[in-house]
Amino acid sequence: MESDLRHKILAGDERAAARLMRGIEDDLPEAINELRDLYGNTGKAYIVGITGSPGVGKSTLLDALIKNFRKRKLTVGVVAVDPTSPFTGGALLGDRIRMAEHALDKGVFIRSLASRGWAGGLARATLSIIHILDAMGKDIILVEAVGSGQGEVDIARLSDTTLVVLSPGAGDDIQMMKAGILETADIFIINKADKDGAEILKIQMEQILNLASKPGDIWKSPIILTTAINGTGIEDLAKLIFKHQQYLISSKKIQERRDERAKLELIEAVEHSLRTRVNEILKDKTFQELTKALASKQIDPYSAAEIVMKETLKRKK
């Protein structure tokens, strides 16, 4: 890394930021060191998570929100966590399409993160990108991820405000409820509200939310109808996001959320450190032999793991 990378990023330099982000994705130790130095310059951005099943219009909604925030003279960073394949190169394509419209706007920086290959470390990678965008001086950071069981829970843990997007006829409403998003959404969005079934979906959602609400809840997660493709409802949505931000600040809950995020980040960093250590051990000959013994049922996985652990603990850095 170049020595003035930090200053360039703090000045909002996009090329420098992209460079550090690549370094983080490639897990380069010097990139992690740069990020450590930047950490003290973070904590100013407001983080909004957007999740929902494929096809509900998350990307269109994201675009509409970016435009709205830009009109308010707020700068925007985006992290899109996409399920992608090296074969289709989905993340890159998505980047290109989304970038096109905002490419010339210095107030917007968009980064896609492939969800594969990050086994267990996706939250850490996403948090790292968020920190870099934060250090660049972005006012609002939008984090987009496909909702899929464990996925959403993570988004909610990373975000100040979590938006959950549904759409009529997507047939996933009940599926989404199963996935446990009720507990994590701050604002529900029914997008494609010009389609049949939007009002019915809203009524169903209200019933489910009434059943799920607890007496102590002060913030009752509202349900808003939008048609992102033509901008309908986006101004109201933006206002709701700022209303939720005000609620978090006045109730001091924002600190609770940020403590939770710090806790998550510490756990992720510890697991990263452990994984790095384990990966070193696993490259060894001992490990190759262990795998063969395991495949032929000569040893059980837990006994094999104990052997690896003993090795790991022996080798202090």
Add this chain to the structure above:
Amino acid sequence: MESDLRHKILAGDERAAARLMRGIEDDLPEAINELRDLYGNTGKAYIVGITGSPGVGKSTLLDALIKNFRKRKLTVGVVAVDPTSPFTGGALLGDRIRMAEHALDKGVFIRSLASRGWAGGLARATLSIIHILDAMGKDIILVEAVGSGQGEVDIARLSDTTLVVLSPGAGDDIQMMKAGILETADIFIINKADKDGAEILKIQMEQILNLASKPGDIWKSPIILTTAINGTGIEDLAKLIFKHQQYLISSKKIQERRDERAKLELIEAVEHSLRTRVNEILKDKTFQELTKALASKQIDPYSAAEIVMKETLKRKK
């Protein structure tokens, strides 16, 4: 655990098996010890993974396949990995519905596994349940999971034969391709083939598969049309599964897959051991203070992680 648990499980006792499975889910050390003892009695079952988006009819297909295997006098174990919420209790309901039909059949044992709360350890939990079903003497073990990015990849790594289920009009065909399932599917199923669009979807799939195929591929993943609800195509599907099994055996690729699985299992067991150790540390007062320091940006997550790591390594078991 009762001392004769192992013998009961080896004799196919369902109550004993369910008891050990609960112990594994609750992460009880004595359950893990029982599993270690059982490990030498595993490796006989054939493992078939079934994945696909919500709504393509995976459960109906699973039911139809169970019936087909039972007609062949094969015993069947099922692990269903469901995205579920403590609020809706989805897994339990799913269990009840599926169990109803096969409840009186001693040749079938079904177990649901909630996908939440297993952060990073879902593969380990699934493998553990597979081993118990295997030790019970089940001939075929079906592993069902919702396809969602990283999800499928895991299923393929756990299975001998991986089935990917699509359906016309589910609108998820392109999404599925993005999620990188091409590389992992051994057999593609277009279910609900009586619906409009099944043949078109098949042609699209064939085109995509032709583009993706590599010169060295001997097994060209076939695409089969089924209507699971009335049994159409199920006998042909079962035959294809056995054909793939024969291919894996004759090409010796079955050993490669099982070595891969052993490797995955060792990594999972090592991570479990590390996580147990880290969790102990994280309960400490030091950790609470670290989190606060982190939230107020007095320390960066990597420096904080180093402190935790030093503690972890100091305390040998």
